[in-house]
Amino acid sequence: MSTTYDDAAVAVSSVSAPPRRRALLVTSAVVAAVLVVIAAFGAGWFAQSRNHPGEDSVEAGFARDMSSHHAQAVEMSMLALDKSTQPDLRLLAGESAQAQQAQIGMMQTWLRDWHLGPTGHRPQMSWMTDGASLMQNGLMPGMASAADMTKLRNATGHDFDLLFLRLMQQHHLGGIHMVEGVLAETHETDVVWLAQSMANNQRAELEFIQQILTKIGA
Amino acid sequence: MSISTPAGDSSRQTAPPAAKKATAGAGRPPAARGARPSGGGGGKGNRPGGGGKPRKPITPVKVSQGRSWGPIALFTAVGVIAAAIIGYGIYAVSVGPKDWKEKAEGISGISDFRKSDPKLVDTRSHKSGSIQYAQTPPVAGDHNVSWQNCMGDVYDAQIANENAVHSLEHGAVWVTYRPDLPKDQVDALASKVRGQEFTMMSPFPGLDKPISLQAWGYQLKVDNASDERVDEFIRALRLNATLEPGVGCSGGVTATGTTPRELQQQPQGQ
Numbered sequence: 001m002s003t004t005y006d007d008a009a010v011a012v013s014s015v016s017a018p019p020r021r022r023a024l025l026v027t028s029a030v031v032a033a034v035l036v037v038i039a040a041f042g043a044g045w046f047a048q049s050r051n052h053p054g055e056d057s058v059e060a061g062f063a064r065d066m067s068s069h070h071a072q073a074v075e076m077s078m079l080a081l082d083k084s085t086q087p088d089l090r091l092l093a094g095e096s097a098q099a100q101q102a103q104i105g106m107m108q109t110w111l112r113d114w115h116l117g118p119t120g121h122r123p124q125m126s127w128m129t130d131g132a133s134l135m136q137n138g139l140m141p142g143m144a145s146a147a148d149m150t151k152l153r154n155a156t157g158h159d160f161d162l163l164f165l166r167l168m169q170q171h172h173l174g175g176i177h178m179v180e181g182v183l184a185e186t187h188e189t190d191v192v193w194l195a196q197s198m199a200n201n202q203r204a205e206l207e208f209i210q211q212i213l214t215k216i217g218a
Numbered sequence: 219m220s221i222s223t224p225a226g227d228s229s230r231q232t233a234p235p236a237a238k239k240a241t242a243g244a245g246r247p248p249a250a251r252g253a254r255p256s257g258g259g260g261g262k263g264n265r266p267g268g269g270g271k272p273r274k275p276i277t278p279v280k281v282s283q284g285r286s287w288g289p290i291a292l293f294t295a296v297g298v299i300a301a302a303i304i305g306y307g308i309y310a311v312s313v314g315p316k317d318w319k320e321k322a323e324g325i326s327g328i329s330d331f332r333k334s335d336p337k338l339v340d341t342r343s344h345k346s347g348s349i350q351y352a353q354t355p356p357v358a359g360d361h362n363v364s365w366q367n368c369m370g371d372v373y374d375a376q377i378a379n380e381n382a383v384h385s386l387e388h389g390a391v392w393v394t395y396r397p398d399l400p401k402d403q404v405d406a407l408a409s410k411v412r413g414q415e416f417t418m419m420s421p422f423p424g425l426d427k428p429i430s431l432q433a434w435g436y437q438l439k440v441d442n443a444s445d446e447r448v449d450e451f452i453r454a455l456r457l458n459a460t461l462e463p464g465v466g467c468s469g470g471v472t473a474t475g476t477t478p479r480e481l482q483q484q485p486q487g488q
Contacts, residue, residue, distance in 0.1 A: 025287070033298040040302035044309060068370075071415040075369055075468035105464065108457075117318055118457040121449065124413065139413045146372065146412065153472065 052114035059191050060116050061127020062182040063107040066198075067118070069140055069178065070100040070107075073171050076144065079152060080164050088212045089161055092205060096168070099201060106194060128181035142174015162218055165209050172202040172209075318458040322436055325450050331357050332435035339435040342387055342461065348478060349380050355394050355422050355430055356383050357437045362478040366418060367470035368392075372408045373420040380478035381471050385418060386434040389460025390467055391452050394422035394430045403428075403443035410448065415467050416457050420474070433459040 053059035073096060080093035111118055124140055125131035134141045144152070144167045155163050179199045186192060322328060331353070332339050338352070344363040351359055356379050365384035366377050382392055393407055407429070411419045422430065427439035431448065433455035440447055471479045 029291075029294045033294060033301060036298045037301050037305050041305045041309060044306045068413065068415050071369065071466060071468065074466065078469055101466075117321075117453065118416075119453045121453055138409055143413055149369075150472075 058185045142171040321454040329437040365470040367472045368418040368467035370414040375474035377420045378478040389457045392432040393419040396425040406443040
């Protein structure tokens, strides 16, 4: 670089038109600078806006709503660990609570990585096609109502086990429905990966729930 | 000509070092010669190594002329990078996503105790029994070891401040309303809370405004449930205002009443 400029300088001094040459060099330097600024600015804007799912994206809606959905499954599972004496049921509850809490962490991390907040400005389920019609009494598919939760807290023994398994069955079925909704619309690698594993886990747990229900004589 | 031009260019690029040496070499003898008479005034120039001094007066002329574009190019490059960084910085501040604190500060009428009372916001020990709070309803401070369940719970009676403040520490938004708030507005508020973990709602007698929203270190009082700042407050602060990321809202006190509840009794299953 510097040698070329040296040449130019030598040439300039010998060619007898230094102001023009200098003006040309300065102009090209300025043009180059402007181009670099525009390129850098554009690259920054592009990276910011295109690389991540946006505020109203299917992926962001799924991450927010599934976090809330999972949180209730964790709450029910923790109650089961406190209250049930059924070894199979306690195993299921422990597994479910750990997996779903970890998955909440993953989904919340996506939102942070995408520079999005944990709360959106659109109603729950609006990210999913026909999502609004799936809301029941203001709750996402499969969610236990406040009354169900109170009943579960107050139940004991066999009644508790039965109610827990039925609520969890409903919860998983609703969750799988939401997972299918996101899989139908996203190509985001991490989202596809986690959603598929959720569907697989929860289908396996549904089978397990059915086995326990049969075992305890439901 | 057109064929020889690239070759000419490339030869020109290799030529300069040689030319430089040539000119420098050519410059030396005259310089040395020219210096000798002046130096010769002192010691007749009989030392061959004495040429070191005389070189200086002339070389700066050539060097300064030859190198002047190097630094300019360098400064230009640095300038371009600096301009790009500044340009991107301006973009990030003006157009880029705002963080949740900026969003909260942008809500008109919000009380930001993280700014006005940093000491209060740093006070967060577990204490049993009743605690006096300077704000009504409280927004931060010492609290009970148990938190109020904040899984979108809509409580129909007053809850204990000492448990509720612990929920705020976990990142919950606590919606409170004066018991004389019309039922349709209570329902409208409840629909924003129910099924949405990291929120909870309860009546609060004696409020100076019909509705008051709390997050850790923040408070907003409004007159109507349809005020759009209610949603803005929840959106900016729910989960974000947590002091303990990852800690949840379940497993808390679900009973109502203003007496703080210690750890809930667990049934003896086994």
